[in-house]
Amino acid sequence: MAKCRVCGAPAEAYLDYSRTYLCPRCFNxxxxxxxRATIQRFKMIKPNDRVLxxxxxxxxxxxxxxxxxxxxxxxxxxxLYINLGIPQYSDHCEEKFKKITExxxxxxxxxxxxxxxxFSIPDFRRxxxxxxxxxxxxxxxxxxxxxxxxxQGFSKLATGHHMxxxxxxxxxxxxxxxxxxxxxxxxxxxxxxxxFVAKIKPLWNVTEQENLFYATYNExxxxxxxxxxxxxxxxxxxxxxxxxxxxxxxxxxxxxLSSHMRKLLPALERSITAPPLKECKKCGMPTSGEVCxxxxxxxxxxxxxxxxxxxxxx
Amino acid sequence: MAKCRVCGAPAEAYLDYSRTYLCPRCFNxxxxxxxRATIQRFKMIKPNDRVLxxxxxxxxxxxxxxxxxxxxxxxxxxxLYINLGIPQYSDHCEEKFKKITExxxxxxxxxxxxxxxxFSIPDFRRxxxxxxxxxxxxxxxxxxxxxxxxxQGFSKLATGHHMxxxxxxxxxxxxxxxxxxxxxxxxxxxxxxxxFVAKIKPLWNVTEQENLFYATYNExxxxxxxxxxxxxxxxxxxxxxxxxxxxxxxxxxxxxLSSHMRKLLPALERSITAPPLKECKKCGMPTSGEVCxxxxxxxxxxxxxxxxxxxxxx
Numbered sequence: 001m002a003k004c005r006v007c008g009a010p011a012e013a014y015l016d017y018s019r020t021y022l023c024p025r026c027f028n029x030x031x032x033x034x035x036r037a038t039i040q041r042f043k044m045i046k047p048n049d050r051v052l053x054x055x056x057x058x059x060x061x062x063x064x065x066x067x068x069x070x071x072x073x074x075x076x077x078x079x080l081y082i083n084l085g086i087p088q089y090s091d092h093c094e095e096k097f098k099k100i101t102e103x104x105x106x107x108x109x110x111x112x113x114x115x116x117x118x119f120s121i122p123d124f125r126r127x128x129x130x131x132x133x134x135x136x137x138x139x140x141x142x143x144x145x146x147x148x149x150x151x152q153g154f155s156k157l158a159t160g161h162h163m164x165x166x167x168x169x170x171x172x173x174x175x176x177x178x179x180x181x182x183x184x185x186x187x188x189x190x191x192x193x194x195x196f197v198a199k200i201k202p203l204w205n206v207t208e209q210e211n212l213f214y215a216t217y218n219e220x221x222x223x224x225x226x227x228x229x230x231x232x233x234x235x236x237x238x239x240x241x242x243x244x245x246x247x248x249x250x251x252x253x254x255x256x257l258s259s260h261m262r263k264l265l266p267a268l269e270r271s272i273t274a275p276p277l278k279e280c281k282k283c284g285m286p287t288s289g290e291v292c293x294x295x296x297x298x299x300x301x302x303x304x305x306x307x308x309x310x311x312x313x314x
Numbered sequence: 315m316a317k318c319r320v321c322g323a324p325a326e327a328y329l330d331y332s333r334t335y336l337c338p339r340c341f342n343x344x345x346x347x348x349x350r351a352t353i354q355r356f357k358m359i360k361p362n363d364r365v366l367x368x369x370x371x372x373x374x375x376x377x378x379x380x381x382x383x384x385x386x387x388x389x390x391x392x393x394l395y396i397n398l399g400i401p402q403y404s405d406h407c408e409e410k411f412k413k414i415t416e417x418x419x420x421x422x423x424x425x426x427x428x429x430x431x432x433f434s435i436p437d438f439r440r441x442x443x444x445x446x447x448x449x450x451x452x453x454x455x456x457x458x459x460x461x462x463x464x465x466q467g468f469s470k471l472a473t474g475h476h477m478x479x480x481x482x483x484x485x486x487x488x489x490x491x492x493x494x495x496x497x498x499x500x501x502x503x504x505x506x507x508x509x510f511v512a513k514i515k516p517l518w519n520v521t522e523q524e525n526l527f528y529a530t531y532n533e534x535x536x537x538x539x540x541x542x543x544x545x546x547x548x549x550x551x552x553x554x555x556x557x558x559x560x561x562x563x564x565x566x567x568x569x570x571l572s573s574h575m576r577k578l579l580p581a582l583e584r585s586i587t588a589p590p591l592k593e594c595k596k597c598g599m600p601t602s603g604e605v606c607x608x609x610x611x612x613x614x615x616x617x618x619x620x621x622x623x624x625x626x627x628x
Contacts, residue, residue, distance in 0.1 A: 174488060175566070177573025179581050241562035248555035252489070259491030267493050268578075270585035 006030075013213045017251040024217040031214050035067050035202055042187045044200040045075060045156060052109075052154040052197070054145050055079045055100070057093025057223040059215040061160035062100050064203055066218055068158065069104045078154070082144055083112040084137065085120025089227055099221040109152075111144060119301045121229065127300050133229050136297045143294035147285065149197035161201045164208040167253040168238045170260060183269050193277055193286040207253065320344075327527045331565045338531040345528050349381045349516055356501045358514040359389060359470060366423075366468040366511070368459050369393045369414065371407030371537040373529040375474035376414050378517055380532055382472065383418045392468070396458055397426045398451065399434025403541055413535040423466075425458060433615045435543065441614050447543050450611045457608035461599065463511035475515045478522040481567040482552045484574060497579065497586050507591055507600040521567065 002011040004023035011021035022030060039045055053068060055061040065079055081097040083090045094110065101108040114120040121140070124133045149157045166185065173181040189199040203211065215222050230236070245252045279285070280292035287293070316325040318337035325335035336344060353359055367382060369375040379393055395411040397404045408424065415422040428434040435454070438447045463471045480499065487495040503513040517525065529536050544550070559566045593599070594606035601607070 174578065175570050175573060177577030179577055237562075241559060244558045244562065245555060248551075248558065256489050259489060263491030263493055264488065264582075267582050267585040271581040 012217075013210075015207075015210070016246065017207070017254055019250065024213075027210075027213055028217055031063075031206060031210055032067055032071060034205055034210075036071050038187065038205045039071070039202050042200075042204075044158075044188055044202055045072060047075065049155045050076045050153060051078070051156045051158055052145070052149045052152070053077060053079050053106075053158045054141075054160070055081055055097055056160070057081070057096040058160070059220070059222045060162055060203065060208065060211045062096075062220040062222045063211040063214040063218075064158060064160040065100060065106060066104060066220055067214065068202060069106055078107045078109055078152075080145065080148060081108065081110045082141055083110060083114075084141075085112075085114045086122060086227060086229060089223075089225060089229075090120075092225055093223050096221050096223050103221065109148070111148060113140070113144075117298065119298070119305055123301045123305055124297070127304050132231075132233050134233050136301075137229070139293045139297055143285070143292070146195075146197055146199075150195050154197060157197045157199050158202055159199065160203055160211075162203040162206055162208050162211055163253050163257060164239070164242070166201070166204060167257055168242055171242065171256070172238060179268055179272055180275075183265065183272050186265075192274075195284075195286050205257075326531075327524075329521075329524070330560065331521070331568055333564065338527075341524075341527055342531055345377075345520060345524055346381055346385060348519055348524075350385050352501065352519045353385070353516055356514075356518075358472075358502055358516060359386060361389065363469045364390045364467060365392070365470045365472055366459070366463045366466070367391060367393050367420075367472045368455075368474070369395055369411055370474070371395070371410040372474070373534070373536045374476055374517065374522065374525045376410075376534040376536045377525040377528040377532075378472060378474040379414060379420060380418060380534055381528065382516060383420055392421045392423055392466075394459065394462060395422065395424045396455055397424060397428075398455075399426075399428045400436060400541060400543060403537075403539060403543075404434075406539055407537050410535050410537050417535065423462070425462060427454070427458075431612065433612070433619055437615045437619055438611070441618050446545075446547050448547050450615075451543070453607045453611055457599070457606070460509075460511055460513075464509050468511060471511045471513045472516055473513065474517055474525075476517040476520055476522050476525055477567050477571060478553070478556070480515070480518060481571055482556055485556065485570070486552060493582055493586055497583050500579075506588075509598075509600050519571075 002014070002021040003009065004011045004026050005020050006026040006029075007023060009023040009025070012024050013022045013027040014020070015022070045051060051068070053061070053065050055065050068075075068077060079097070079101045081094055083094050097110070098108065100106075121133055121137050124136045129136060145157055145159070169185055170182065172178075173185070187201050187204040191198045206214075214220075242253075249255070275288045277286045277288060278290070280287045280290075280295055282291050282295035282299075285292055285294070316328070316335040317323065318325045318340050319334050320340040320343075321337060323337040323339070325337050327336045327338065327341040328334070329336070359365060365382070367375070367379050369379050382389075382391060393411070393415045395408055397408050411424070412422065414420075435447055435451050438450045443450060459471055459473075483499055484496065486492075487499070501515050501518040505512045520528075528534075556567075563569070589602045591600045591602060592604070594601045594604075594609055596605050596609040596613075599606055599608070
């Protein structure tokens, strides 16, 4: 049996990118040190910040909440769950959310899409979205997380995006030459508008597998079912070909992300100017167009359900 | 048996990136149209150009010479072979070179490294190069091709680099954030100094597999052995992981190269300035340092063989 590289105890975690075996205890130390280093390096959280942590019920955001609570016991922190109304999934995730906030003693906030706005994610079926609903779901969640954070006076919104997520998105953006998207993906997105909260990604430097280890070794209550609407999603397909790259080059994600941050991003940023922000004609939130992506989608789905204009308020 | 998509005859060539079957004749047409389009799009060759074509004895540069001769029968063209002095390889390749220039009726020029400069590529063994000699070999070839072209008054140097080569190099440069290398790799590298010939890559848009088909269907005499010094070369390892990407995304190379050319390269070029050129203190050729990479390597190897300073001339 493999032994922990640090203490020699029986190992359980194997880190493919550095070919390292660690026992659960030394792994937890390592994980927490990495997250602390990320928070410090990018100056993510100050002592007087009020942090809203987006928690989905999955292992990644559960690990995020647990590690933030542990590393920053004195920072004001609230966990947000958005119930998307997906049958056999959202209520299960909400239960896990309630358990984990109880276990960790973190204040919690639940936003129920159907109750508050009159629609849920499955209502997007048979609108313009012929296949998967991941795209409108992402738009709705991003909008609401920001809006709730702004309205309730939080200074930071923390999400559980990890290195695999980030490298997948970046790889795809490079593949398609989407320079605007490349320069937008950062560990810290400062607030550029009073109605934009600053967004932080404290798990920027840890892999998905490391979140799984951390959630397991700390016995975090996490969801045991996957989203039924995500089956065959493009992001899952991307995970597969990135896995095959990682098989050939075990530290592919680390090398690529480091090169991106040190060399490519600074070069690309020098040549790009952000589009000016306007205010959405429907909801007043900042957007680059006339009507924001959230309002366009909400109108579409409410038009379908109620055959009426949206009169929602958050 | 699969049928040619164009004429319905029995197909022999399968193009993975577009899932197309073609018969040899329609494939040849397709290949030649693609190369012509590349030459025209990037304005590679004018009627009064004198073109030096670098030919190695392999399928890629053989296809290059054949297609250039066919597409541009009135352009002055000379094929250059550099005998690198690699046992069981270089003489075999030179024979193929002689055959193909005879078959195609192209003027030929042979440069014998050992005879002209007093060293050959295997002499680099047991110098600072502990493992493979691909890196000094590349430096020596690039230097000589340019120098010979300049001294003999050619206006263009054409090489057989194909899409797989280019995507491999680019992918690796992006992976390591080598922005200088990224902006240097172009279908046409114009002459920026009287001692730099303009360099063109007419096979920019065809894959390695397409060169193999073209060489086969046109019965071009090409080498049947591989370089004994390249075994386990990094470029071969890179080919493997790019193959695994192409399995997942059949048009990966095409999409990436197109995004690079349209979006990423222009953005990166805006933020980079080329280092100023000086003249090499030893040979007078342009270089960014004090002594050019060729002279540093030649000194190294001549010091080892002859225990004397280099007194070579090209």
